[in-house]
Amino acid sequence: MATAAAISLSLPPQIRRLPASIAAPLRSISSLHFDSLRSNFSSLRNPNFRVSASSMRIGTPEKISTASFLDRRESGFIHFVKYHGLGNDFILVDNRDSKEPRITPEQAVKLCDRNFGIGADGVIFVMPGVNGTDYTMRIFNSDGSEPEMCGNGVRCFARFIAELENLHGKQSFTVHTGAGLIVPEIQEDGKVKVDMGEPILKASDVPTKLPANKDQAVVKSDLNVDGVIWNVTCVSMGNPHCVTFGNKENQNLTVDELNLAAIGPKFEHHEMFPARTNTEFVEVFSHEHLKMRVWERGAGATLACGTGACAVVVAAVLEGRAGRSCTVELPGGPLDIEWKEEDNHVYMTGPAEVVFYGSVAV
Numbered sequence: 001m002a003t004a005a006a007i008s009l010s011l012p013p014q015i016r017r018l019p020a021s022i023a024a025p026l027r028s029i030s031s032l033h034f035d036s037l038r039s040n041f042s043s044l045r046n047p048n049f050r051v052s053a054s055s056m057r058i059g060t061p062e063k064i065s066t067a068s069f070l071d072r073r074e075s076g077f078i079h080f081v082k083y084h085g086l087g088n089d090f091i092l093v094d095n096r097d098s099k100e101p102r103i104t105p106e107q108a109v110k111l112c113d114r115n116f117g118i119g120a121d122g123v124i125f126v127m128p129g130v131n132g133t134d135y136t137m138r139i140f141n142s143d144g145s146e147p148e149m150c151g152n153g154v155r156c157f158a159r160f161i162a163e164l165e166n167l168h169g170k171q172s173f174t175v176h177t178g179a180g181l182i183v184p185e186i187q188e189d190g191k192v193k194v195d196m197g198e199p200i201l202k203a204s205d206v207p208t209k210l211p212a213n214k215d216q217a218v219v220k221s222d223l224n225v226d227g228v229i230w231n232v233t234c235v236s237m238g239n240p241h242c243v244t245f246g247n248k249e250n251q252n253l254t255v256d257e258l259n260l261a262a263i264g265p266k267f268e269h270h271e272m273f274p275a276r277t278n279t280e281f282v283e284v285f286s287h288e289h290l291k292m293r294v295w296e297r298g299a300g301a302t303l304a305c306g307t308g309a310c311a312v313v314v315a316a317v318l319e320g321r322a323g324r325s326c327t328v329e330l331p332g333g334p335l336d337i338e339w340k341e342e343d344n345h346v347y348m349t350g351p352a353e354v355v356f357y358g359s360v361a362v
């Protein structure tokens with residue numbers, strides 16, 4: 001990986017014209033090489049090009065050359081596209097030519113760094129499919145660990161595929177993940193609906209060491225975190241989630257009041273979660289409307305978590321707090337989640353947007 005001193009940085013004119021508050025942090029991204037962007041930004045045709053999760057648009061590109069940008073294969077460089085799903089942001093890497101990720105977990109940590117790298121919650125690789133699936137998705141968290149699945153990430157993955165390949169009108173494909181088969185479908189409005197499969201509730205499979213109290217599941221159980229007794233329901237969407245609506249002192253959370261940075265890590269590393277855990281803190285507005293904040297395993301506080309939103313609706317149904325179809329409000333925006341009775345699958349619908357294109361020296 002190139003060091004900060006060895007990097008050249010050239011921002012596209014659109015970014016140079018941005019207000020100082022936005023342009024300055026972008027200029028300080030020291031490990032990027034933006035030479036290709038200078039020539040390519042003006043010719044990108046992606047109508048969703050944005051510099052942040054905000055609605056500010058900084059260019060409506062004209063002639064397309066996205067594909068040629070992504071096709072470039074100079075040695076020593078990896079070309080990437082940064083996407084976000086409700087502010088949960090990822091570096092997407094075209095890895096279709098190899099079964100091994102093109103960057104290591106250690107490199108991923110550096111690339112995800114928000115001061116000395118590109119800045120992201122994770123790095124996602126588009127890889128060849130296995131067992132008859134169209135593609136394989138692998139992901140490294142910003143701490144370099146490898147989770148089984150990522151809900152917001154798989155929506156970004158779907159939009160990235162649509163940029164990389166001529167899908168000939170096909171809007172849905174099969175993706176092999178550590179959580180099994182996942183099926184995203186790009187809708188006409190650009191949002192992505194994902195069949196996230198069945199939730200896993202058996203305690204030992206989540207995994208949690210908390211004793212099962214409802215069938216084989218852990219539902220509204222006591223979890224002692226530094227002397228505070230939280231009521232938790234444990235759900236795996238391929239990756240582990242601990243969902244809480246309150247504790248003994250405060251049965252109904254007001255999630256904006258939580259000091260997430262202080263309590264999140266205590267859940268993540270709690271001895272009851274042998275594979276660590278993602279934790280969702282939830283406020284119930286109605287049977288169809290929930291609000292959550294998340295502390296992610298390996299990434300900390302993020303603006304959204306797709307698998308987390310799915311786990312929240314499953315937990316809310318199990319605890320009798322909500323119906324099977326809910327809007328889940330996250331700091332980065334809303335997700336529509338449905339846990340279908342017919343097939344026991346969870347369906348998630350939400351956006352995925354390009355943030356910027358770049359190249360990085362490795």
Ligand SMILES: N[C@@H](CCC[C@H](N)C(=O)O)C(=O)O
Nearest residue numbers: 147150151152239305306307
């Ligand atoms: N943000 C993701 C989840 C990413 C993986 C998670 N940090 C883990 O380690 O399980 C999502 O949208 O689902």
